[in-house]
Amino acid sequence: MRFSQQRETIINIIHSTKIHPTADWIYRKAKKYIPxxxxxxxxxxxxxxxxxxxxxxxxxxxxxxxxxxMERHDHLKCKxxxxxxxxxLDYDFKSTVKQKFNFIADEIEMTIxxxxxxxx
Amino acid sequence: MRFSQQRETIINIIHSTKIHPTADWIYRKAKKYIPxxxxxxxxxxxxxxxxxxxxxxxxxxxxxxxxxxMERHDHLKCKxxxxxxxxxLDYDFKSTVKQKFNFIADEIEMTIxxxxxxxx
DNA sequence: AAAAATAATAGTAATCATTACTATTTATTT
DNA sequence: AAATAAATAGTAATGATTACTATTATTTTT
Ligand SMILES: [Mn+2]
Ligand SMILES: [Mn+2]
Ligand SMILES: [Zn+2]
Ligand SMILES: [Zn+2]
Numbered sequence: 001m002r003f004s005q006q007r008e009t010i011i012n013i014i015h016s017t018k019i020h021p022t023a024d025w026i027y028r029k030a031k032k033y034i035p036x037x038x039x040x041x042x043x044x045x046x047x048x049x050x051x052x053x054x055x056x057x058x059x060x061x062x063x064x065x066x067x068x069x070m071e072r073h074d075h076l077k078c079k080x081x082x083x084x085x086x087x088x089l090d091y092d093f094k095s096t097v098k099q100k101f102n103f104i105a106d107e108i109e110m111t112i113x114x115x116x117x118x119x120x
Numbered sequence: 121m122r123f124s125q126q127r128e129t130i131i132n133i134i135h136s137t138k139i140h141p142t143a144d145w146i147y148r149k150a151k152k153y154i155p156x157x158x159x160x161x162x163x164x165x166x167x168x169x170x171x172x173x174x175x176x177x178x179x180x181x182x183x184x185x186x187x188x189x190m191e192r193h194d195h196l197k198c199k200x201x202x203x204x205x206x207x208x209l210d211y212d213f214k215s216t217v218k219q220k221f222n223f224i225a226d227e228i229e230m231t232i233x234x235x236x237x238x239x240x
Numbered sequence: 241a242a243a244a245a246t247a248a249t250a251g252t253a254a255t256c257a258t259t260a261c262t263a264t265t266t267a268t269t270t
Numbered sequence: 271a272a273a274t275a276a277a278t279a280g281t282a283a284t285g286a287t288t289a290c291t292a293t294t295a296t297t298t299t300t
Contacts, residue, residue, distance in 0.1 A: 002267055002276050023257080038279045043258065045277095061179055062286080063257070076223050087221065089213055093232060101207065102237035103196050110230045112213060117222035122247050122296055143286080158250045163287065165248095182258080183286070242300085249294070255287080265278065270271100 001052065007045045009033050014055055020065040020075075020084045060084065072107075078116035085116065121172070127165045129153050134175055140185040140195075140204040180204065192227075198236035205236065 001007075013029050014021070021029075027042045046066055049055045058065045058075070069086055076085045094105040121127075133149050134141070141149075147162045166186055169175045178185045178195070189206055196205045214225040 004267080004277055006278070036279070038281095040259080040280080041278055047259095059179055059181055062182060062184070064182075076217060076221060078223075079226070085221075087217065089216070091211060093209055096209070097196060097207070097232055097234075101196060101205075102240065103198075103232070103234055105196075105232045105234040106199070107233050108230065109233065110228065112217055112223070112225045113227050113229065114217075114223055114225040120222065124248055124295080126249070156250070158252095160251080160288080161249055167288095244299070245297085247294105247296075250292095252290085254289070257286090258284080260283070261281085263279095265276105267276075268274085270273070 001048065006030070006034060006037055006041050007048075009037070010042060010045045011049065011054070014049075014066055014068045018069075018086065020058055020060075020067050022063055022065050026066070058084070074110040074112065076116065077111050077113045078118075079113060080115055080119050083116055083118075087112075121168065126150070126154060126157055126161050127168075129157070130162060130165045131169065131174070134169075134186055134188045138189075138206065140178055140180075140187050142183055142185055146186070178204070194230040194232065196236065197231050197233045198238075199233060200235055200239050203236055203238075207232075 009030050010026060013026050019025075023039070023042050023046060026046070027037070027039050030037045030042060046055065046057075046064075050057055050066075053070065054068075056067045056070060058067055060077070065084065071088070073086050073088045076087055077083070078085075089110065091108075093108060097103040097105050129150050130146060133146050139145075143159070143162050143166060146166070147157070147159050150157050150162060166175065166177075166184075170177055170186075173190065174188075176187045176190060178187055180197070185204065191208070193206050193208045196207055197203070198205075209230065211228075213228060217223040217225050
């Protein structure tokens with residue numbers, strides 16, 4: 001993977017926020033630095049970065065959002081404002097499903113859906 | 121909501137399987153009973169049935185899959201064959217996130233991703 | 241049972257996010 | 271500086287889903 005100003009900008013943008021942005025959000029932000037950057041470039045780089053395990057993809061309904069936090073963690077999703085927030089809960093179901101279902105678990109995705117603290 | 125043969129067929133199809141089918145899978149199956157049923161009809165009814173809480177929608181990556189099991193449960197997703205299987209795990213994080221984040225949890229979506237028992 | 245009212249359908253067009261394509265540009269190696 | 275090939279911009283294509291509309295089917299009213 002060769003250096004490019006576009007990729008560098010995309011990485012910086014993702015690392016600068018905790019909102020788990022969409023490709024389009026990243027694209028609009030990137031255009032402030034590189035006005036003629038292409039949306040295809042954003043998608044191509046996001047895919048590349050995911051393959052290289054530098055970011056991860058979260059499917060929020062039907063749109064993809066991107067996460068620079070590569071530690072194991074879960075999410076709170078607010079039904080009202082749509083925000084997605086990190087939290088880390090303690091659990092271990094991998095051994096359970098191995099024993100009960102002979103299922104080899106690689107990862108566990110957990111999203112808690114409800115109303116966030118802003119709406120009180 | 122008025123009766124229709126199309127909706128009845130769609131409900132029957134969903135209740136007849138545990139595979140969490142996609143709209144297109146349901147459509148192809150429905151055509152065996154109603155050859156000129158429209159894909160739009162399938163989507164319209166699936167949306168209606170979800171609103172009436174008769175089925176639920178699971179977003180599997182970028183495609184929607186439908187679930188007739190309305191009990192609270194979790195899923196095992198196999199990376200190899202793509203199968204989605206029900207299981208019910210015991211946990212309670214709703215009180216935790218209320219206390220720690222002042223977040224009112226309505227539901228928790230948990231998917232355990234890995235390799236299912238078929239591939240041993 | 242026929243007429244009126246209106247929900248639901250079939251078929252097709254439109255939308256939206258994402259991916260594919262390709263000529264050109266840019267980074268890296270020689 | 272020239273050669274090599276990865277990355278880009280711009281645009282076309284794709285695939286899932288939704289919107290639209292004239293027609294059909296179900297339910298209600300007479
Ligand atoms: Mn996160
Ligand atoms: Mn299920
Ligand atoms: Zn909120
Ligand atoms: Zn499998």
